[in-house]
Amino acid sequence: DTGVSQDPRHKITKRGQNVTFRCDPISEHNRLYWYRQTLGQGPEFLTYFQNEAQLEKSRLLSDRFSAERPKGSFSTLEIQRTEQGDSAMYLCASMVAGANYGYTFGSGTRLTVV
Amino acid sequence: AQSVSQHNHHVILSEAASLELGCNYSYGGTVNLFWYVQYPGQHLQLLLKYFSGDPLVKGIKGFEAEFIKSKFSFNLRKPSVQWSDTAEYFCAVNAHAAGNKLTFGGGTRVLVKP
Numbered sequence: 001d002t003g004v005s006q007d008p009r010h011k012i013t014k015r016g017q018n019v020t021f022r023c024d025p026i027s028e029h030n031r032l033y034w035y036r037q038t039l040g041q042g043p044e045f046l047t048y049f050q051n052e053a054q055l056e057k058s059r060l061l062s063d064r065f066s067a068e069r070p071k072g073s074f075s076t077l078e079i080q081r082t083e084q085g086d087s088a089m090y091l092c093a094s095m096v097a098g099a100n101y102g103y104t105f106g107s108g109t110r111l112t113v114v
Numbered sequence: 115a116q117s118v119s120q121h122n123h124h125v126i127l128s129e130a131a132s133l134e135l136g137c138n139y140s141y142g143g144t145v146n147l148f149w150y151v152q153y154p155g156q157h158l159q160l161l162l163k164y165f166s167g168d169p170l171v172k173g174i175k176g177f178e179a180e181f182i183k184s185k186f187s188f189n190l191r192k193p194s195v196q197w198s199d200t201a202e203y204f205c206a207v208n209a210h211a212a213g214n215k216l217t218f219g220g221g222t223r224v225l226v227k228p
Binding site: 035041042043045100106107 | 120148150158160163213214215220221
């Protein structure tokens with residue numbers, strides 16, 4: 001599969017626990033984006049990277065959230081001390097910077113905080 | 115900051131009916147416009163996009179959209195829907211200065227009855 005891969009597909013965690021999600025973009029894509037989608041809403045931007053540099057973070061990304069892309073390839077999104085309000089689908093997308101097309105999205109990680 | 119409004123949350127129609135989904139955005143500068151589709155159980159897929167040129171753009175599966183700059187609109191149309199068009203449709207906007215960051219509308223769930 002040469003698309004964007006996200007792992008795990010589903011995660012159920014207890015409130016207060018830490019979780020980490022992984023995204024593997026398409027290999028030649030230097031831009032990687034994280035979005036969050038709650039039920040009945042469209043995706044909301046969280047953060048994005050160009051290569052290993054994190055270029056922008058949304059105000060939605062509280063101090064409990066951190067994202068990395070250490071070698072400019074895969075990325076991780078960590079949520080510390082999860083809260084019930086963190087329950088959502090976390091989407092990853094990638095593209096080549098400056099390319100004249102839209103993103104390629106992954107299938108997402110569905111987080112449920114109980 | 116830009117915002118996107120999709121007027122219909124749910125649309126139900128019969129096969130062969132025509133479909134039009136409204137999308138309006140608010141942003142004063144130059145934008146790129148997208149429609150994404152999410153079929154049940156699948157990831158977001160690009161349906162069509164507008165970057166420049168002819169404001170009537172054609173996408174996959176017989177969909178088209180028209181960019182009307184004066185109305186800040188980018189409505190999606192299909193003359194004759196099929197049962198397989200049952201999905202959620204998202205309009206999205208990217209301001210040219212925003213690093214390909216997308217702002218999504220809330221989505222429209224379309225149910226096509228056979």
